[in-house]
Amino acid sequence: MSEFMVHLRKDVKLLTSDSWFIVLLVALTAVSFFIALASCAAYVQNITWGDLVVTRASLEALQRSALVSYWSSIGNILMVIFLATSSMAMSVEKDSGMSKYILTQRVSKIRFYLSKLLLLIALVLFGLIVALIAYLIVFSFMDVPMLDLGSLMLSMLFPLLSMLVFTAMGLMIATLANKKGAVIAIAVVLFIALTAISQLSINLGAVAAMRDDPTLTNYNFTSGLPLEYQLLIYSNPVILIQGTSYALNVDNSYAPLFDTGQGVILAVLYFVVFTALGLLSFSRERLDVPWSTRLLSAVGRK
Amino acid sequence: MSSTDILLSGRNLSKTYGNMFTKGNIRALDKASFEILQGEICGLVGPNGAGKSTMLKLIMGIEPKTEGTIDMNGMDPRKALGYVPERPTFLEDLSAYYNLLYIARLNDLPDAEGTSRRLIDEFGLKSRGDDIVSTFSKGMKQRLAIARAVIHEPKVLLMDEPFSGLDPGMMIELRTLLKGLKAKGMAMLLSSHELNEIDQLCDSILFIRSGQIIRKDGRGEVEKRHLLQLTLATPSEQVVAALSRWDGGTVSDDGLLISKMVSKEDVPDIVAEAVRAGGRVMDCHIAQRKAEDLYAEIYLKEGKA
Numbered sequence: 354m355s356e357f358m359v360h361l362r363k364d365v366k367l368l369t370s371d372s373w374f375i376v377l378l379v380a381l382t383a384v385s386f387f388i389a390l391a392s393c394a395a396y397v398q399n400i401t402w403g404d405l406v407v408t409r410a411s412l413e414a415l416q417r418s419a420l421v422s423y424w425s426s427i428g429n430i431l432m433v434i435f436l437a438t439s440s441m442a443m444s445v446e447k448d449s450g451m452s453k454y455i456l457t458q459r460v461s462k463i464r465f466y467l468s469k470l471l472l473l474i475a476l477v478l479f480g481l482i483v484a485l486i487a488y489l490i491v492f493s494f495m496d497v498p499m500l501d502l503g504s505l506m507l508s509m510l511f512p513l514l515s516m517l518v519f520t521a522m523g524l525m526i527a528t529l530a531n532k533k534g535a536v537i538a539i540a541v542v543l544f545i546a547l548t549a550i551s552q553l554s555i556n557l558g559a560v561a562a563m564r565d566d567p568t569l570t571n572y573n574f575t576s577g578l579p580l581e582y583q584l585l586i587y588s589n590p591v592i593l594i595q596g597t598s599y600a601l602n603v604d605n606s607y608a609p610l611f612d613t614g615q616g617v618i619l620a621v622l623y624f625v626v627f628t629a630l631g632l633l634s635f636s637r638e639r640l641d642v643p644w645s646t647r648l649l650s651a652v653g654r655k
Numbered sequence: 656m657s658s659t660d661i662l663l664s665g666r667n668l669s670k671t672y673g674n675m676f677t678k679g680n681i682r683a684l685d686k687a688s689f690e691i692l693q694g695e696i697c698g699l700v701g702p703n704g705a706g707k708s709t710m711l712k713l714i715m716g717i718e719p720k721t722e723g724t725i726d727m728n729g730m731d732p733r734k735a736l737g738y739v740p741e742r743p744t745f746l747e748d749l750s751a752y753y754n755l756l757y758i759a760r761l762n763d764l765p766d767a768e769g770t771s772r773r774l775i776d777e778f779g780l781k782s783r784g785d786d787i788v789s790t791f792s793k794g795m796k797q798r799l800a801i802a803r804a805v806i807h808e809p810k811v812l813l814m815d816e817p818f819s820g821l822d823p824g825m826m827i828e829l830r831t832l833l834k835g836l837k838a839k840g841m842a843m844l845l846s847s848h849e850l851n852e853i854d855q856l857c858d859s860i861l862f863i864r865s866g867q868i869i870r871k872d873g874r875g876e877v878e879k880r881h882l883l884q885l886t887l888a889t890p891s892e893q894v895v896a897a898l899s900r901w902d903g904g905t906v907s908d909d910g911l912l913i914s915k916m917v918s919k920e921d922v923p924d925i926v927a928e929a930v931r932a933g934g935r936v937m938d939c940h941i942a943q944r945k946a947e948d949l950y951a952e953i954y955l956k957e958g959k960a
Contacts, residue, residue: 354760356761359757359760359761363746363757366749366753367746367748367749370748370749370787371748445746445747445748446746449744449745449747450740450742450744451744451745451746453717454738454740454743454744455761456717457715457716457717457733457738458733458758458761458762459731459733459734459761459762459763460761
């Protein structure tokens with residue numbers, strides 16, 4: 354059996370023996386159905402509102418909006434869940450010191466790390482499928498024409514990419530500290546910060562672009578974005594969640610920040626960078642003193 | 656001693672915790688040198704903070720060394736070394752069998768399942784092999800840790816405080832286990848505060864203080880030294896003078912008890928010399944010098960323990 358498979362089997366065994374796994378599955382399913390119901394309620398309200406003439410095209414347009422709304426909501430929740438889950442992926446072994454012992458054996462740190470990443474990717478796919486099934490079940494009760502398969506698959510693309518990126522980020526965070534509480538705290542603070550900075554940087558970027566070129570509007574400011582705002586906006590992986598509305602061509606109040614192809618490239622880049630950073634951080638695993646303690650020593654606090 | 660007898664050696668091993676950006680750097684190990692011979696059980700003794708655990712971690716590669724070299728006679732350290740940490744850790748939510756199986760598979764053993772089961776039996780865990788490790792007592796975890804460390808049949812077993820926290824019964828069991836491993840040809844380097852166990856197990860002892868190896872007490876047959884205690888009926892300067900050709904030793908304040916560190920072969924000559932010098936020998940007592948005596952001499956008499 355290859356070393357990679359040995360690590361993978363061990364990680365699967367650890368995951369399935371952890372009661373939090375069952376809690377996570379149940380919570381995921383419940384949240385997905387709840388969000389799907391909320392999206393469905395909004396959809397029903399839209400199709401019965403005022404004097405709207407109901408045609409197949411209008412139903413499909415409204416379904417696209419509902420789908421975007423659903424994936425935006427569930428996508429944000431799943432990003433947080435997988436960020437937290439992946440940041441705890443190493444806590445059992447790091448906290449107990451087992452990871453250090455394992456590294457005294459004939460193992461490759463890369464394979465050890467990537468086996469966890471693969472398992473987390475499988476979990477992401479599973480989570481996405483649960484979310485899709487919840488949406489399909491709820492909307493099938495509506496007895497309305499569903500969107501074609503292509504649109505459904507396209508709607509899942511950017512939530513999938515976002516979750517993969519945040520999973521890679523979470524696993525990187527897992528290498529920074531030994532304690533479960535510490536890594537969760539880092540993950541939550543980072544997510545809140547990134548989310549806040551994302552919207553702020555887009556708004557400020559739009560204002561800066563329109564100030565520099567008064568002919569620009571909310572619908573085309575991206576062509577005049579100053580470089581510093583481009584760096585700020587495109588270095589933040591939270592923008593990926595907006596890709597669903599761009600992919601399904603649903604109107605929103607801002608110019609699209611990227612097209613589908615650019616979004617995929619951006620996501621792949623984020624994923625590769627976070628994975629590389631995680632591997633680099635994990636390569637220091639053998640040291641007895643965690644990074645946080647070393648940092649404190651360096652600034653004379655310990 | 657030929658070079659082929661030396662399984663593991665360290666030269667000028669040093670470890671400093673900290674760097675140019677940190678305050679209060681600690682020199683945990685300072686030019687420590689040692690050799691472990693084939694089949695030898697070597698004890699590593701010293702007060703808390705002396706550098707025992709650091710030395711073991713440097714040998715295992717858990718900590719990077721600041722200076723020095725470690726030589727394993729050309730063997731791959733990860734194949735040739737087994738390690739039992741001071742506080743063994745496991746995949747606590749998994750069974751003892753799976754913990755062994757995981758390590759066996761990582762070491763690419765041909766029959767990982769069979770070897771794991773065999774070791775579970777050999778180390779007295781047969782009835783608990785499929786139970787999760789979090790339910791194990793300290794003694795059982797220690798046995799599991801040793802089983803895990805020897806699963807790939809290393810040449811040298813490194814153990815950090817293996818007797819720590821064990822009850823007397825467990826200590827006896829562990830001692831028997833380790834003697835069994837020695838009988839199979841495994842060399843060991845173990846640190847311990849249990850000097851009685853060190854006496855019963857170890858062929859030699861390394862004494863460490865403030866990161867430096869200050870003494871090696873060889874206990875092999877060739878080097879074995881015995882404490883000879885002669886009790887005289889009356890004090891005698893002539894006897895003391897006659898015995899002065901055997902170096903060292905002490906005389907009690909009342910002059911009645913003369914102690915000498917000698918080899919067994921010299922004992923009859925010493926007693927005969929004492930009698931020839933006019934001494935009336937009331938008692939002749941031979942005892943192997945205990946680790947505790949050496950510890951007291953090295954650390955306590957100088958007030959530095």
